[in-house]
Amino acid sequence: MPGILSLALRSAWNRRTTLAFIVAAMVLATILLLSVTQARRSLHESFSQAVNGTDLIVGARGSNVQLLLYAVFHIGDATQNMSWASAQKLARHPAVAWSIPLSLGDSHRGFPVLATSQAYFEHLQVGHGELLQFSQGRMFNDVYDAVIGSEVAQRLGYAVGQRITLTHGAVAMPGAAHADKPFRVVGVLAPTGTPVDRTVHITLAGMEAIHLDWQAGAPLPGMHISAEAARRFDLTPKTITAQLLGLKRRSDVFAMQRAVADEAAEPLMGVLPGVTLDQLWELAGRGEQVLMGLAWVVAVAGIAGMVATLLASLQARRRELAILRAVGAGPWEILALLGLEGLGVTLAGMLLGVLLTASLLPLMSAWLEVHYGISLAGLSLDVTSVTMLALLLAGGVLGSLIPGVCAWRMSLSEGLAPRV
Amino acid sequence: MRNVAVRNLCCGVLLVAVLALAVWAGWVAWERYRAANRPLFHEIGWPDLVPAGWTPPDVLRGMNVNRYQDGDPEAIDALARMKNAWADAPAVKALDGRLVRIAGYVIPLDRENDEVHEFLLLPYFGACIHVPPPPSNQIIYVRSKAPLEGMMTMDTFWVDGTLQVSTTDSPWGQAGYTLQAYDTQHYEVPAQSNKS
Known part of the structure; x- marks a missing residue:
């Protein structure tokens, strides 16, 4: 028996180029299946982490998904702002425990700038009920103070004391820079795995100061207020983009949502982050299913390729099979050897695929982190992934039984006199 | 061989x-x-969460609500008065610490990796859309130590656990119900017959 095994191994080595391509097809199928499942799970987790702990997000009335994406993930645009007066009124509401005002619109070298209050650092939860931590420095106090996320500090090489200039709008356009009013970094936040990492945080007063002598997105000609002169103005904001609310009693969230909607002064809405995320995933659900389906189609194509190659090679191996029969291998051994070859090839492809996925995911995660503030977890082999891999392996073995049965019948009918 | x-x-x-x-x-x-x-859980219905004999003040007396269109100022005013009346909805103190089993619609509050640890249980569907929210003695805030998977907004679940009555300083009713969940099961909504 061992003799036959070593013969089979050497036969496989002889056909190594063909088999290498089959292994490559298996590798691709594994990478695709694992990446799609892992990315989907990480994406859901990453999004949920960013909104945990917030009971209601308040903004101008419109689409709830769009408000969530803009206020929390800084993706997209706001259609309308809400007034500071309404925000103050909500902050003083007896059912509200804490509130965080948010104002967006500027950027710094591609990273979004968020104007907020000190309540952001005291109440915002990231991940499992944890508050924001500082890796360097402290939170802002002065009008021109800034606190940056860990991703910003790492990509741009900033530390406490760095002077930065902000740009109006999401993209750096010429003439859109607030060059006369530089900000000073006073704190760097610890990594959180949420959009906080790629955000530059400034005070609401600072946001007002840089737009004092601007109108409709451009500086007013002939009217220039210096940075120091701006301090003497009343820098209370008139409007903000959105407000995060935390309630004293979580079950009041519906009554609060109704109170926000019934606010007569201006059209506002409050959205429950968890419910809105579910709606977002429902929208994306179809796309995810299609992606998963495609991944399986690729896997089946890989297995079909392997079966086709093994079947085609049987013609060339008639003499080899006859020799194996001559040294005492029965038809069952022939079947078993071909099944083992299929198993070996699929297993090799799978293991290589798992290794490659484990090394590719961090790269993909790094890209997503910079552009969207979403971090993907590394490869974790849970029940779903292992079941998928087991199915792929079973498919490979079953597929290789087709050429195996062919070889079995061939060796039975031809015996020791192959038709070569 | x-x-x-x-x-x-x-x-x-x-x-x-x-x-x-x-x-x-x-x-x-x-x-x-x-x-x-398994501990014995006593099955209760949503009306059991309202003290026996308590009736909300009759704010709709003398109004023919069938006449009103949506957006009618009188209807809006009636709704506001109803909500104020519901704000005083009391809780049944005798249920504090009881092991209960109740079914309802769920709104997951915090989600980690498809695992839910906290959710709200409601008596009717669509409580977060354009119908009035339930009074505070008809919403249960459920906490579960064991993570619950596969829970989507507005799914129906049976929840077994220990009910607690707490008082909070809130404008919408002092009394609130919290449930420490022991176990949950999907509630199969019976198929509607087409006779009506």
Whole structure:
């Protein structure tokens, strides 16, 4: 028996180029299946982490998904702002425990700038009920103070004391820079795995100061207020983009949502982050299913390729099979050897695929982190992934039984006199 | 040589089958033990959360609500008065610490990796859209130590757990219900007949 095994191994080595391509097809199928499942799970987790702990997000009335994406993930645009007066009124509401005002619109070298209050650092939860931590420095106090996320500090090489200039709008356009009013970094936040990492945080007063002598997105000609002169103005904001609310009693969230909607002064809405995320995933659900389906189609194509190659090679191996029969291998051994070859090839492809996925995911995660503030977890082999891999392996073995049965019948009918 | 190969194969398959059987038997025994040692949960309905004999003040007296269109100022005013009346909805203090079993619609509040630890249980569908929110004694805030998977907004669930009555300083009713969940099961909504 061992003799036959070593013969089979050497036969496989002889056909190594063909088999290498089959292994490559298996590798691709594994990478695709694992990446799609892992990315989907990480994406859901990453999004949920960013909104945990917030009971209601308040903004101008419109689409709830769009408000969530803009206020929390800084993706997209706001259609309308809400007034500071309404925000103050909500902050003083007896059912509200804490509130965080948010104002967006500027950027710094591609990273979004968020104007907020000190309540952001005291109440915002990231991940499992944890508050924001500082890796360097402290939170802002002065009008021109800034606190940056860990991703910003790492990509741009900033530390406490760095002077930065902000740009109006999401993209750096010429003439859109607030060059006369530089900000000073006073704190760097610890990594959180949420959009906080790629955000530059400034005070609401600072946001007002840089737009004092601007109108409709451009500086007013002939009217220039210096940075120091701006301090003497009343820098209370008139409007903000959105407000995060935390309630004293979580079950009041519906009554609060109704109170926000019934606010007569201006059209506002409050959205429950968890419910809105579910709606977002429902929208994306179809796309995810299609992606998963495609991944399986690729896997089946890989297995079909392997079966086709093994079947085609049987013609060339008639003499080899006859020799194996001559040294005492029965038809069952022939079947078993071909099944083992299929198993070996699929297993090799799978293991290589798992290794490659484990090394590719961090790269993909790094890209997503910079552009969207979403971090993907590394490869974790849970029940779903292992079941998928087991199915792929079973498919490979079953597929290789087709050429195996062919070889079995061939060796039975031809015996020791192959038709070569 | 063929007999050896076939015999080895058969032995291997038999071994795997025996192992699988042992695992399954162990799992069945564990589930039986758990079911036998389960605390007894008393099934309640949503009306049981309202004190017996309490009626909301009759704010709709003298109004013909069937006449009103949506957006009618009188209807909006009536709604506001109803909501104010519901703000004083009391809780049944006797239920504090009881082991109860109740079914309702769920709104997951915090989600980690498809696992939910906190959610709200409601008596009717669509409480977060354009219908008035339920009064504070008809919303249960459920917390579960064990993570609950596969829970989507507005799914229906049976929840078994310990009910607690707490008072909070809130403009919408002092009394609130919290449930420490022991176990949850999907609630199968009975199919509607087409007779009506």
